[in-house]
Amino acid sequence: MRTTVDLPKDLMSDLMALSKTRKKKDAVRIALEEFVRRKKIEKLLALPGKIEISDVTAELERMELDESNGAD
Secondary structure, eight states: OOOOOOOOHHHHHHHHHHHTOSSHHHHHHHHHHHHHHHHHHHHHHTOBTTBOOOOOHHHHHHHHHHHHTTOO
């Protein structure tokens, strides 16, 4: 979608430097994606007690390691 916006030059420069992009379009897309991602996380975190989320990262990593070593 094509949109025209007037952004402060220093803010755009900071955004491009932080996102390590050379094109304004890419920097803005990255910033928008990150904003949306964070808002979705906030929304999920606002649901305590309504859903149960367990961090099983360590268990999955151990299982993958066992599989790669040929263990059952």
